[in-house]
Amino acid sequence: MRMITILAAGTALAMATAANAQSPSPQQAPSRPPAAAPQAPSAAPTIQTVNVVDIDELPAATQSQVNEIVAKRGEDELGKLRDTIEAAPTIRSALEAKGLTSRNVIIAQMNPDGALTLVTRKTG
Secondary structure (H helix, E strand, C coil): CHHHHHHHHHHHHHHHHHHHHHCCCHHHCCCCCCCCCCCCCCCCCCCCEEEEEEHHHCCHHHHHHHHHHHHHCCHHHHHHHHHHHHHCHHHHHHHHHCCCCHHHEEEEEECCCCEEEEEECCCC
16 A cells, blocks of 8 residues: 555656646746847938949949949849939939930949949940
């Protein structure tokens, strides 16, 4: 009889330990608050200035970087860029002031402060 009591107590102890291990412990909750959700990017900055730069005016290392980007980009993407330029009178007039058109633009970069830089290449 003693053996059955010890066996029953041991089994009960083992079951209690297993059940306790499976239940979540409030002490293991994270002590720091969850990270804030990332904010959605703000709207594109408004164009404040337009800088038109010929690729030949750039340093050799920068020219190489621009040429790599241009080589990876498709004609469809370049066409969209040029259509966007044609639809924006401010950008188009900055190009015309230098005797250029959207067909000369090979890449554009917009800075957060509103400075748009157009890199151009003279054709023929």
